[in-house]
Amino acid sequence: MAFKFPPISSKLPVFMHGADYNPDQWMHDPEVFEEDIRLMKLSNSNVMAVGIFSWSALEPSEGTFEFGWLDRVLDTFASNGIYAWLATPSGARPAWMSQKYPEVLRVGANRIRNLHGGRHNHCFTSPIYREKVTIMNTLLAERYGQHPAVVGWHISNEYSGDCHCSYCQEAFREWLKVKYGSLNELNRAWWTTFWSHTYTDWAQVESPAPHGENAVHGQNLDWRRFVTDQTLNFYKHEIAPLKAVNPDLPCTTNMMYQFYDLDYRKFADAMDVVSWDAYPTWHEAASDGNVAAWFAFNHDLFRTLKKKPFMLMESTPSLTNWQAVSKLKRPGMHRLSSLQAVAHGSDTVQYFQWRKSRGSSEKFHGAVVDHVGHEHTRVFNDVKELGYTLAGLGELIGTPTPAEAAILFDWDNRWAVNDAQGPRNSGIHYEETVIQHYRALWELGVPTDIVGSEDDFTEYKLLVLPMAYLLREETGEKIERFVRGGGTLAVTYWSGIVDENDLCHLGGFPGPLRKTVGIWAEEIEGLYDDDRNALVPVPGNELGLDGKYEIREICERIHSEGAEVLAVYEDDFYAGSPVLTVNKLGQGSAYYLAARVSDPAFYAQFYGKLVEQARVRKSIDTSLPAGVTAQLRSDGERDYVFLLNFSGEEAEVQLDNSTYEDVETGKAAGRQVKLSVNDVRILRREAARD
Structure with missing residues (x-):
């Protein structure tokens, strides 16, 4: 039975391909806009994100609005077959607003109000800011x-940060x-009897501060949850x-890869489609x-948020300027990295930015268009060629990823792990x-949800x-039912330690x-490097x-309480005890794995056997060379297997x-597929029937 999600927009039921576009930066030179339209069409781009930081151009002074330039942009798009994600400009507010209404500026954790500048330097709670955004x-x-020309709303830009003002x-x-109903319940949940920090009046409760309260872990955790809820x-x-x-x-807001400060999972229900910004540091090593x-993990994370295709809202067609080293994509990498996003469920490939700022x-x-201003560049040609490729992949639009493996990744667990103060404050390395x-699993070609x-x-x-580390009782009960029902579970050390309030579980x-x-895990030890x-x-x-x-x-x-011991420690007083x-x-x-094994060969063998025993579906039933992976999308009748060479x-x-x-050529594939450096092949087969 075939299954597909509808396209993101019925106006543009193909792969969206384009970039962030800032015509308001070039209003002094109308010829630039005319040339941009020509180049957009030449590059096989069909969508632009417009107006992301345009508040000053739209409202140069309070109550004075100028929409003529945006009218011209969108009308010209419409007459040239180009579409727009139209942005709300709240990501950065104009100077006149900061000057007249200083309350819109954020207050830091140090309780000092920021000056005008930067992005998202505004208070999400401020009544004035909310009023201006509504207008x-x-x-x-x-x-x-x-x-x-408008296919959807690009809401603000990369929400981030918190404010500690009186509001x-x-x-x-x-x-x-x-949440708690009473101070007694709050004090119990936060364990404020520690250091005699019990609250007796709601007015005493404040956000964590470097020069104030920051040692109550439940309070730190709740502040982060509050910031997520307030941003949402x-x-x-x-x-x-x-x-x-x-x-x-449709409405979306562009998220950032494995962003720490906001629990993106809370945003999923409020968003019509998930979008995110990916900026890998390619070519740090030979592989x-x-x-x-x-x-790939991040692509799978954002796909899993709504269990349907997502948008790659930003990527770079060449390099960034803000990473420690801004390295160019080597030949083939633009196609490979872009199609990696498609392989994991993206129905768009979009860039920051269309034309380089001056x-x-x-x-x-x-950017797609460099300072030189014409199409005769390697980067422009890479974008143009990818546009041709995406135009030929329309049958993939809306196809899901049939994952039978999943990794548990919660933001509040992440926050709690890194705030735990033990057993290795020099680096617990949760994300790693x-x-x-x-x-x-990725090396095995196993589609995986996060x-x-x-x-x-x-x-x-x-x-x-x-x-x-942070595991609720109800989650533990759900996991037990999963195993009893026939599931295979793999758990590591430092699990099941605290509850949702960051209070240690009692009873072992x-x-x-x-x-x-x-x-039973009796003790845990952090080792020196x-x-x-x-x-x-x-x-x-x-x-x-x-x-x-x-x-x-x-x-x-650890001590076995009915579990079979599969491996033991070799050294120290641990020698011979279960690991x-x-x-x-x-x-x-x-x-249960009781230690951090640093050898990748262990994980290859361990998960290889678990995947085999649990009969977990792989993208392709073969052994993959080192650095080559396979990813799957399927509509239930046809499978699309991506072979990606990152070696x-x-x-x-x-x-x-x-x-x-071969999806791109329509020709039959032989039994061996040769991949050049930074190569990707997309293969089609009849889907297996259950």
């Missing part, structure tokens, strides 16, 4: 909500009152006047595998640990919990998972592991017994 967004909606302090207190509330405030005029125009795996902080950031486990605690796990065969770690994994131990498999273990694998940074002393176990529960299996050298993939054809 602007209402006028934009009324003027352009039915414009034929935000009061909003935080009100948020806490709703502001997003909803922004879209209300837009939806009132035309509820059918781009590390970078590719990191960004001045200010991003004047050297990569998640990617370490993800990469093993899920949260509130998601449904029943659709998966394999669930991975790397350092699930890993807390809610103790019965599920069949072990030069310390080493090793994982030594037990002879005849069910996974067929042999040899030994280096351990660094983290070791747990890898499996517990059979109901119809499923729960594995830095030529590679060859032996196909399985399915019949494949």
Whole structure:
């Protein structure tokens, strides 16, 4: 049975290809706009994000609005077959507003109000700022909500940051009152008896501060949750006047890769389509595998937020100007990295930016059109050729990714892990640990979802919990049901330690998972950087592991409570004690890894066997060369297999017994597919029937 999601916009039911466009920077030279239209068409671009930082051009002084330039841009787009994601300009406000209404400027954690400047230097709680945003967004909606060139609303830009002003302090207190109901409950949840920090009046409660309260972990955690909720509330405030005029125009806001400060999962329901900005640091080494795996994880994360195709809203066609080293994409990398996004579920490839700015902080950031101003450049040709490719992939629009494996990744767990103060304050490396486990699946070509605690796990065969430090009782119960029902679970050290308030679980770690994994974790130790131990498999273990694998940074002393020991520690007083176990529960299996194994070969063997035992679907049933991965999209009748070569050298993939054809050429694929450096091939086959 075929299954596809509808296109992002019925106006443009193909791959969207284009860039952020800032015509307001070039109004002094009308010829630039005329040339841009010619070049957009020449580059096979069909969509532009317009107006992202245009507040000063739209409202040069309070109450004086100038829409003529934007009328011309959108009308010209419409007559040339170009479409627009029209932005609300709240990402940076004009100087006149900061001067007249200083309350719109943020107050830092140090309680000092910022000066005008930067981006998102405004208070999301400020009544004045919210009023001004409503006025602007209402006028934009009324003027352009039915414009034929507009395919959707680009809300603000890369929401970020927090404010500690009096408005935000009061909003935080009100948020806490709703959550806890009473100071007694708040004090219990935050464990404020520590250091005698018990609150006796709501007015005493403030946001964490470097010169004030910052040692109450539950308070730190709730502040981060509040900032997410307040930012989401502001997003909803922004879209209300837009939806009132035309509820059918989709709204999105561009997110950032593995952004720390906001729990993006909370935004998913309020967004019509997820979009995000990807800026990999390609070519740091001979092989781009590390970078590719990191960004594959992010693609999968943003796809999983709504379990449907997403948008690559920003990427660079060449280089950035803000990374530590701004390196050019090598030949083939633009196509490879762009199609990596498509392989993981993106229905767009868009760039920052269309034309390089002449001045200010991003004047050297990569763009489709360089300062030279014409099309005779390597970058422009790369964009043009990719446009041709995307135009021929229309059958992929709306196709989902059928994942049977999932990794648990919660923002509040991430915040809590990094705030825990132990066992390794020199670097607990939570994010790196998640990617370490993800990469093993990525190298196997296993489609993988990145899920949260509130998601449904029943659709998966394999669930991975790397350092699930913050684990709610109800999540533990759900995971136990998953295993009893036949699922395969892989859990690591430093899991099941605290509840949702960052209070330690009593009764033994890993807390809610103790019965599920069949072990008790008695102690955990952080190792010095030069310390080493090793994982030594037990002879005849069910996974067929042999040899030994280096351990660094983290070791747990665990005791089996019914779990079978698969491997033991080699050295120190740990020697001979369990480090890898499996517990059979109901119809499923729960594995527990008690130490950080640094050897990638372990994860390859471990997950290779788990995938095989759990019969988890791979994109292609073959062994992939190092640095080459496979990713799958499917409509239920046809599978689309992407073979992506990040190895830095030529590679060859032996196909399985399915019949494949090349999507781009329409020709049958042989049994061996040769991939040049930075190459990608898209193959089509008949989908397997369950």
